[in-house]
Amino acid sequence: MRPCIKTLLQKCAVFGLLFAVNLTALAQKLSVNDLKVEHLKNPLAIETPKPRFSWKIISTVKNTLQSSYEIRVGTSKASVNAGKDLVWKGSTTGDQSVLIEYAGSELQSKKRYYWQVRVKDNHGNTSAWSEPGLFQMGIAPTDWTAKWITVAGKDSSARSPLFRKEFSLQKKVKSAIAYITAKGLYEANINGQRVSDTYFAPGWTSYKDHLQYQVYDITAALKSGANVLGVSLGNGWYKGRIGFGNQHNFYGDTRGLLMQVEVEYTDGTKESINTDESWKYTYGPIMASDIYDGEIYDARMEIAGWNNTGFKEDAAWTAVGTMEKGTEKLVAMSGPPVRKHEQFKALKVFKTPAGETVVDFGQNLVGWVMLKAKGTAGTKITLSHAEVLTKEGNFYTVNLRSAKAQDTYILKENTEQVFEPHFTFQGFRYVKVEGYPGELKTEDLTAVAVYSDMETTGKFSTSNAMLNQLQHNIQWGQKGNFVDVPTDCPQRDERLGWTGDAQAFANTAAYNMDVAGFFTKWLKDVKTDQQPNGLIPHVIPNVLGPNDGASAGWADVSTIIPWDMYVAYGDRRILETQYESMQKWVGYISSVAKNNLWNSGFHFGDWLFYRPNDDNDGRAAVTDKYLIAQTFYAHSTQLLINAAKVLGKQDDVAKYTALLAEIKAAFVKEYMTPTGRLVSGTQTAYVLALHFDMLPEELRAPCAERLVANVRDYGNHLTTGFLGTPYLCHVLTRFGHNNVAYDLLMQESYPSWLYPVKMGATTIWERWDGIKPDGSFQTPDMNSYNHYAYGAIGDWMYRTIAGINSVADQPGYKSIVIAPKPGGKITNASAELETVYGTVKSAWTLENGLLKLDVTVPANTKAKIVLPDTTKEIGSGSYHFESKI
Structure with a gap:
């Protein structure tokens, strides 16, 4: 080869390499990731005929907005990657990247689909096609061929039955999908292995109306020849003790299993293995199992190999009974499953003054203990659970009630x-x-935290260690009480979906974790259990029976959480789905109101407000319950107006706007003097009146001053309960009293947020003084040490201390306001929030009279930065600001 030609080829090779590198660099400027369908990653049970697609955009260039997108959906990963044999190909100009509705040909029951997306941005960049995501359609009601099976005769044994079916596969398997549900709880195995790492399936819903099924891809678990399905059942919420008064069998007295395994072979043929009369059962080692009371497990009763091949003893097992389907609808699971999460090694094993052997795990959590043991057959080991020790150091379970x-x-x-x-x-x-x-020994025990598998989205920390512990406590209160439904407490004989607690905490919950799917699932039950007259029960799912009346601030969950979730996640469909329920609730209040006043019926009021033991000087912060009811009547009406505007229901906007004016006028006439003094002079009364804009504009600032005077009069202590607490600091900040809000937040003596922290709490307490300063306990019949309602301060901490705020008219953080307001002698604070568009960050420090702020704004969003001396509009990217304070 001539030297000149060789040199030329070498130059070309180098140029080609540089060209390839440059192309890679260009491609990396814009990419797409975190694909979701209906808030879920690769879901296997989509029921809506028009599922919605979401993705996040990653860009190395500031001020990036999506200018257009292309979606393609096919029945295989190969077809999607090739762009061939598609069921839908959509291409749209615009910046929508969240919850794009499918618009292709009809999607088929049980069919799996793959999809991918690519986007263009406002800088002229085009991303590569994303890695394909997948989703599978749920099973249509007419496609169920399995039969419900149960034990023969009456299901009266406390023991858990084991169901078994052996079958043979003679062809090569292409795919195998299991559809499972139960009346009770189930744990399913294939060839000796659990089909999933999830727990408490099928989850808790309003079973009499709808029962969830789960879908599992079990292709890898099957083998040629013999295979075995093995399933055990527990009572769970369905048949076990739930609610008050030793109530059992609320939903039914018979546990049942429904399982359908659909196998497709590589030659295109298909086969189903279903629950039917061919299954057999016996009873296993779980002698009793109850959510409130715990479990009794006798290892001597274990049946080795019962759920695997090669087991012959099932010849002596009993043929199953079959049961009628029932009236309930089978619906696909829409929320996150319950899984194991953090594990805690025992910190110490010690003897109490009473001589008890007690283990301390250092964290109040929800789940169970894994115990290692070896001993003589018949040795009985009992683990009892408690949240606290007495001031003498003894084990305390009185607050668990029964x-x-x-x-x-x-x-x-x-x-x-x-x-x-x-x-x-x-x-x-x-x-x-x-x-x-x-x-x-400590190594013999491990505590396992168990809760719904919600992605952690929020991080928050400051220079103040006690505030950081408060944030920790808020998060762990959420983890422990988000076990499939938002419960009030996880330890005593209650553990119910109290609506007042859930609505108070929903905004904070959406900062800490991705609760879109969690609340979407639960709101279906809110709608289902709503009574025909519009009344919302106190607990959802409702196991307490019909209510004679509805309580303000509890039943308003039907309007508050749908709106909160819309703002947090930009999910318009949640408003469409819940709108009728929202409307019926406001209609119910109107039906019982007199002259536009809701001044009748039972109300919990400002639950667990400040109430000192000796009230001779009238210091209890009692707020008129009907005053509270009127403010929530207005609030729910306002949220209904908001929803009607989003949904384009202009007639309803006009109708309810007129009603709202009448509600507020009635409030002013009934509960306020001409100078703005309220009939209840409590913090909660002023907070609710101000937060819900019940007062004439000119009287709001003077009323805020009265609120401040009340706080100062109580020595910078709050006196609010479940309904006033979530809004207290928000109102003070809104009306220019941010210093007072910080004084309340940083208060360390009772009643305050930091008092339980100072007393060693690792979760949020039900009562401000669950443990009194002298170490004694509050009334034991209602004294939970894991109750998230007062953790609602977390919403203010994210919004005001860190400054991360959503904007209602650009929901889902499409538009962001970052407006930190330092105070409380905090010298630095930082927070992150993983939104549906990406990560928002806000971190500030105070140095020599300067506020130094670092922010990150995700691609395809914009932000307003509000500083003490200026306001700036910015696009995506990372920025540093400094401002004099």
């Missing part, structure tokens, strides 16, 4: 075993161990 909260394990002969329960969970920090053979 809940036994005990797991009992009976050993088989001299082999080390690891125990954990199957169909129960407990709330605890401490565990009392009785009957353990030999010396109990």
